[in-house]
Amino acid sequence: MRIDVLTLFPEMFEGVFSSSILGKARDKEIVSLNTVNFRIYSTNKHNTVDDYPYGGGGGMVLKPEPIFGAVEDLPTYTTPEGAPAKPRVILLCPQGETFTQKKAEELAGEQHLVFICGHYEGYDERIRQHLVTDELSVGDYVLTGGEIPAMVIIDSVVRLLPGVLGNEMSAVTDSFSTGLLEYPHYTRPAKFREWEVPEMLLSGHHENVKKWRLKESVIRTLERRPDLLKDRVLSKEEKKWVDEWQKMRQEESTVQEK
Structure with a gap:
């Protein structure tokens, strides 16, 4: 699997992508984890990626050009069979579908995932309408940006990939995977x-x-x-x-x- 994250703060992912389960999966080349600073795709001399909303109102809105440019410039991912894999382009947004274990299992079957991490007041609507395939939320609350939700979803998805966990049954018996919460665990001493x-x-x-x-x-x-x-x-x-x-x-x- 290839995962690309479009973010203004790629440094936030350095520790997450290099540690624990994600780091091991990356080392085993089960997944390719990449970050792209979409500011470099800004089309103005000041490298701004946001602007005032038409019609007025508080806050700034992410412009479409940097986001479209970054997604369209991603390398084409080819499946082991040699066919191009069309990416699932995921917008992290509090208005999106609430992320669940069922959604994680669905995304784990994909070859290429692209996450768009926004900031400011919101996104230009044309990003939603003409670029993304999914809008996801990690809960009914608002965060500063989409980076932390992206980390949550990526961790949840990658651990389901074959060969990532030491014990393949771990993911099968997790809470929500069976439709039930997991049973209590005990270890030594008795x-x-x-x-x-x-x-x-x-x-x-x-x-x-x-x-x-x-x-x-x-x-x-x-x-x-x-x-x-x-x-x-x-x-x-x-x-x-x-x-x-x-x-x-x-x-x-x-x-x-x-």
């Missing part, structure tokens, strides 16, 4: 202070451990993110766990009221 690891995890019975983990995932999702269960078709056993949990909560509520 007893820390007065807190012990659940006996089931020490049993060595793989099928029972698998069942325990699924139950814990269902209950944890019910407690913390019940909205995730709305679209899930529960098995007979999962429905039983949910009913038992709801009954227990109802009994606890009744006791507190008394």
Whole structure:
């Protein structure tokens, strides 16, 4: 995969792209991570990339020329089969689709991703209409620029690429990948202070451990993110766990009221 990031602050990505999982993926040549300062594509003598909005209003707006110029000047990425890969051009924007694990899995299947990191009040609308393929947001809040959201999305996508994680099952069982939050984890020692690891995890019975983990995932999702269960078709056993949990909560509520 090739990933290009258009930004006014390429230095922000130096540590992120060179460290941890992203750095290892880059070293293994599983992914090519590149930054482009789109200021060099400015078409005026002062190298400005923003201007006042037509119609007035506060703030400055990113001009279309530097963004179009930077994207169109990117090298054509060729797939292993020798065919040109049309890039997904992603605009980081609070108005965009909320980024999810499902979207990360979709983008992980692409050959070439281009991220546009904006600043100021917004983008010239022609960038949205005629250049980008996706608009993504990492949440319902506003940041200074698109750099941090780009880092978040890139990290989420790259870790899904084959060969990036040491254990390929890690990404498969992550929270949201299964539609549920991940089950609790424990490691040595088996007893820390007065807190012990659940006996089931020490049993060595793989099928029972698998069942325990699924139950814990269902209950944890019910407690913390019940909205995730709305679209899930529960098995007979999962429905039983949910009913038992709801009954227990109802009994606890009744006791507190008394």
